[in-house]
Amino acid sequence: MKLCKKCFENKPEVDFYKRKSGTLDGLYSYCIPCTKQNQKEYRQTEVYKKGNTVRVRRWQQKHKKKHGILNRKSQRCFAKKMTNSYIIKRIKGRYNTLNSEQIKQYPELIEATRMNLKIKRLL
Numbered sequence: 001m002k003l004c005k006k007c008f009e010n011k012p013e014v015d016f017y018k019r020k021s022g023t024l025d026g027l028y029s030y031c032i033p034c035t036k037q038n039q040k041e042y043r044q045t046e047v048y049k050k051g052n053t054v055r056v057r058r059w060q061q062k063h064k065k066k067h068g069i070l071n072r073k074s075q076r077c078f079a080k081k082m083t084n085s086y087i088i089k090r091i092k093g094r095y096n097t098l099n100s101e102q103i104k105q106y107p108e109l110i111e112a113t114r115m116n117l118k119i120k121r122l123l
């Protein structure tokens with residue numbers, strides 16, 4: 001049994017999180033419910049919230065550059081709207097002998113591809 005330093009209850013060792021170093025018995029001095037409570041309280045503090053938004057922003061900036069997360073998001077938006085330029089891009093992907101100017105001369109081809117895409121998405 002071990003005494004929790006927060007709720008001052010004697011609890012079995014299994015009710016304490018294991019700790020790699022710093023304590024003699026290798027366990028935290030607070031029981032698991034108290035540790036969880038502590039974390040909950042900490043997450044509600046302004047210091048944590050502020051720190052968290054900064055962390056999130058930093059992560060976004062780092063990954064935006066690295067993987068183009070925002071780009072991917074706008075790409076999805078672009079695909080959803082099925083703009084002419086998106087359709088043309090798809091046609092170009094399929095018939096790589098055609099360029100954008102040539103495709104633009106065939107609005108029927110653009111329309112047909114758009115319809116095709118719509119149907120495919122419905123299925």
Ligand SMILES: [Zn+2]
Pocket residue numbers: 004005006007008009030031032033034
């Ligand atoms: Zn406790």
